[in-house]
Amino acid sequence: MTSSVHEAREALGARLRELRRDAGISGRELASLAGWHESAVSKIETGDRSPTEAQLRAYCVHTGNEAQLPDLIATLRNVQAAYVEWRKVLGTGTKRRQHQAVKLAEESKLMRIFQPNLIPGILQTAEYAEAVLRRYIKFYRVPDDLDAGVAKRLERQHLLYKGDRRFHILVSEQALQTTVGNDAVMTGQLDRLLAVIGLSRVLLGIVPARAELPIQVTNFVMFDERLVLVEAVTAELSITQPREIGTYGRLFTELAELSATGDAARALIRKALEMRSGQEKPLG
16 A cells, blocks of 8 residues: 555544543543444554544544544545545446546646556557456456447547647556557557657657666656556555655656657667567577
């Protein structure tokens, strides 16, 4: 779990501890009054366990702080929203998540995207997007709404051509090599990247395979300076703490400094195309 989520839980726990102490009640006494195991209070107040809304209500009732309940519940829901499991995000299929992505992009002036293994959704061809979302549906065992998910993902791409938004997109060279679908799908996708380099609102950089990375990195998307979305295997993380957003911004800058752009990026894409078509020149 991301440190900002754990820190938020710790802060909520510390606030509950203050309510209890101000009321002159020990942790054991509160557990007894609420009918909990006595270890529950300690785990909640140290941030090791997220409280339920019912537990927040018990804190407020037994410490005489019922007026603080609405604010505490709002705080808890913000913490829960920062770490959402994919089974919940994709619970009704892929379309809803793609709709959220469109909305976030529409609300942003600058999107910074880093993807180490795949081509980002906003640059995907229909065939590539279909293959990617089919994998998600199969792996996470979610409802199959493939056509609707692909349509919504492609809808986001109109933002590349209108308005004053800017997109700084970085992919690792590995993303050019990772097979999605088949060679025909990959050839179409790589041709698409060559066309994207010429778009005025887009700066595409490719981090060479032999570049020395500052740290081990997973994929992430930055929406202005207000939100970073990070995709883990089991959950999507929403980073909103300014200090952490600043760290992601610094990381993105370092990755951008390593990246090839313009003609150098085109050369890497053409190399990947030649490999797909069997035209790579032999060594020696």
